[in-house]
Amino acid sequence: MQLLKALWALAGAAICCFLIFVIHSQFxxxxxxxxxxxxxxxxxxxxxxxxxxxxxxxxxxACKKGQIAGTTRARPACVDARIIKTKQWCEMLPCLEGEGCDLLINKSGWTCTQPGGRIKTTTVGHLSFYSSSASLSLQFTEK
Structure with a gap:
């Protein structure tokens, strides 16, 4: 009897999860x-x-309120909008683990320096803002 109750509860939970998935995918x-x-x-x-x-x-x-398109650990990510507005690029942790981040003098981007001395320079080319999403264009130069 208890096994039957447990199976019914499990089936009910599975149906609820499926319905939540269907509703979420519709949005x-x-x-x-x-x-x-x-x-x-x-x-x-x-x-x-x-x-x-x-x-x-x-x-x-598609960032949450107060966030905007940016880059974290060399991947696109939503970051605090203040970082983008003030062009303090290194605060969004754009470099990979173990790399050092330095702001370009004119604040147009940043450099990531690998332990071996190799440098990746990233410049921000274009920022676009829409009501519910943002896009960011970056140019990477690796030497």
Whole structure:
């Protein structure tokens, strides 16, 4: 008898989870991102210059209130909007673990220095703001 009650409870929980999933998926229409997530929209690489790679990336994020599209640990992420407005790029922790972050003199971006001395320079090319999402274009130069 108790086994039967447990099975009914388990079946009820499974149905509830399924209904929540269906309702949630109805709210996220095609092309919409879940709050707090980002996707890379474009990524172009140029290796035509010797010993140098230039990559351009545009990410679109659906950030929560007070956040905006940015980069954390070299991946698109929602970050505190204050960081973007004040151009204190290193506060969003854009570099990989073990790399050092330095702000460019004109605050147009940052550099990530690897322990071996290799430097990646990132410049912010374009910021776009929409009512529920933001996009950020970055250009990476690696030497």
């Amino acid at each position: 996220l229409k095609e092309g919409q991102l879940a709050a707090g997530t980002c996707e890379i929209v474009t990524l172009d690489r140029d290796s035509s210059q010797p010993r140098r790679t230039i990559a351009r990336q545009t990410a679109r994020c």
